[in-house]
Amino acid sequence: MKPREREITRRFFLKNSAAAAAATTLTAEAMGAPSIQPATGANDKIRVGFIGVGNRGTQLLQGFMVQPDCQVAALCDVYEPYLARDRSRVDPEILRTLEGYVPRMGERFESPVARHTDFRRLLEQKDIDAVVIATPDHWHAIQTIAALEAGKDVYVEKPLTITIPEGRKMVEAQQRAGRVAQVGLHRRSSALYRQMRGLIHEGKIGPVSIARAYRTSNMVPNGIGKYPDANPPKGLDWDVWLGPRAMRPFRYSIAPYKFRWWQDYSSQMGNWGVHYCDAMRWVLGEEAPVAITAHGGKYLVDDDRTIPDTMEVIFEFASGRLMVFGQYEACGSRPLANGEIEFCGTLGNLYPGTEARGYRILPSGRGQFQNPSGRIEAQEIAPTDGDLTHQHIRNFLDCVKSRAKCNCDLETGHRSTSFAHLANLAMATRSRIEWDPIKERVTNNEKLNKSLQYEYRAPWKL
Numbered sequence: 001m002k003p004r005e006r007e008i009t010r011r012f013f014l015k016n017s018a019a020a021a022a023a024t025t026l027t028a029e030a031m032g033a034p035s036i037q038p039a040t041g042a043n044d045k046i047r048v049g050f051i052g053v054g055n056r057g058t059q060l061l062q063g064f065m066v067q068p069d070c071q072v073a074a075l076c077d078v079y080e081p082y083l084a085r086d087r088s089r090v091d092p093e094i095l096r097t098l099e100g101y102v103p104r105m106g107e108r109f110e111s112p113v114a115r116h117t118d119f120r121r122l123l124e125q126k127d128i129d130a131v132v133i134a135t136p137d138h139w140h141a142i143q144t145i146a147a148l149e150a151g152k153d154v155y156v157e158k159p160l161t162i163t164i165p166e167g168r169k170m171v172e173a174q175q176r177a178g179r180v181a182q183v184g185l186h187r188r189s190s191a192l193y194r195q196m197r198g199l200i201h202e203g204k205i206g207p208v209s210i211a212r213a214y215r216t217s218n219m220v221p222n223g224i225g226k227y228p229d230a231n232p233p234k235g236l237d238w239d240v241w242l243g244p245r246a247m248r249p250f251r252y253s254i255a256p257y258k259f260r261w262w263q264d265y266s267s268q269m270g271n272w273g274v275h276y277c278d279a280m281r282w283v284l285g286e287e288a289p290v291a292i293t294a295h296g297g298k299y300l301v302d303d304d305r306t307i308p309d310t311m312e313v314i315f316e317f318a319s320g321r322l323m324v325f326g327q328y329e330a331c332g333s334r335p336l337a338n339g340e341i342e343f344c345g346t347l348g349n350l351y352p353g354t355e356a357r358g359y360r361i362l363p364s365g366r367g368q369f370q371n372p373s374g375r376i377e378a379q380e381i382a383p384t385d386g387d388l389t390h391q392h393i394r395n396f397l398d399c400v401k402s403r404a405k406c407n408c409d410l411e412t413g414h415r416s417t418s419f420a421h422l423a424n425l426a427m428a429t430r431s432r433i434e435w436d437p438i439k440e441r442v443t444n445n446e447k448l449n450k451s452l453q454y455e456y457r458a459p460w461k462l
Contacts, residue, residue, distance in 0.1 A: 183413025
């Protein structure tokens with residue numbers, strides 16, 4: 001029986017882990033969590049608080065602001081210029097090295113907006129209906145669980161977590177709280193991807209044996225740069241930025257944006273790979289892999305990163321399908337001749353365009369000793385999807401009102417984020433990982449299960 005056909009009743013607790021065994025720092029009682037209220041009326045505005053308003057946080061802030069039924073109620077950030085929405089106060093070295101990744105800011109809000117440096121103070125605001133979390137990955141679990149227990153609905157950016165056990169804890173917290181939650185994997189709100197999923201399951205291109213996607217960015221030679229340890233820039237609370245992660249000196253190649261190349265805080269598998277893995281597994285109808293191998297390393301980019309610049313991962317499913325994702329940051333070639341993903345079937349191949357801008361179907365070629373009859377005709381569908389982030393936001397706000405399940409709830413986001421964590425684990429250990437998707441455990445190397453979760457730095461607990 002395939003994993004996706006089994007009843008999903010997983011409860012995985014990492015034994016002997018202080019982090020996994022501890023109660024959350026902020027309980028519902030401590031936060032004064034309200035009981036679940038009836039859905040907001042059709043003409044009422046949903047009051048939203050934003051935790052993390054840097055690069056992606058600003059994009060989400062602006063995406064919510066254009067929604068007619070949304071009102072910005074509060075902002076929270078550990079970097080004072082971002083909280084003040086004043087680009088002129090941003091540290092010159094950050095402006096020089098990050099260029100377009102420092103938001104322009106300067107938004108005009110329709111009503112007074114509370115400002116906080118501590119997310120717990122934002123969650124104490126009883127007039128906030130929902131929160132948007134766009135902090136670094138290692139903060140997502142603590143803040144999401146605290147928000148759910150405070151009685152807030154949650155929109156949390158991808159990747160959902162920095163570890164697999166965090167994701168399961170977040171799913172359980174949502175089930176206890178009964179709140180609405182959306183993970184920022186915005187292709188889930190694409191009508192075209194939903195249509196392609198239907199085509200695959202109707203057999204339009206025949207049985208699919210493999211799906212693959214790649215992300216390339218030629219960062220040679222200097223990548224994120226090399227920097228010495230330094231004092232944090234004025235206005236940045238470095239201790240809070242690190243949160244549950246170990247204390248270490250500030251470095252300009254870590255914060256506020258380049259943390260995505262440091263394994264303690266993120267990864268490019270988490271940053272980009274989760275998007276593509278989620279899209280592929282959704283279209284294929286797969287739940288989780290049963291085996292994972294990864295290849296690559298840090299070969300050509302000379303910078304401070306602690307993750308590979310070259311990486312290719314193969315995921316194997318119980319169905320017999322393979323899924324491949326390649327993350328290449330030492331070359332800039334276009335890996336696929338058509339689109340952003342390739343679904344290979346016996347009758348033809350399906351290619352969605354970048355960000356779901358249309359798709360193409362191309363017939364399969366003739367194989368050895370085979371008659372080419374029965375192959376499908378080429379087909380091209382013009383773009384119909386608009387801004388997927390805005391559509392994903394719209395779905396979230398609609399669900400806040402209706403109390404329906406979002407297009408990408410926490411269980412969905414957790415499953416897709418697990419692909420990235422398993423890929424990184426296979427890469428770090430140079431091994432084939434065999435995975436039990438029901439128990440969420442490595443089955444061929446018991447020692448690896450101890451590395452699925454790290455111990456949080458005090459006082460933070462999960």
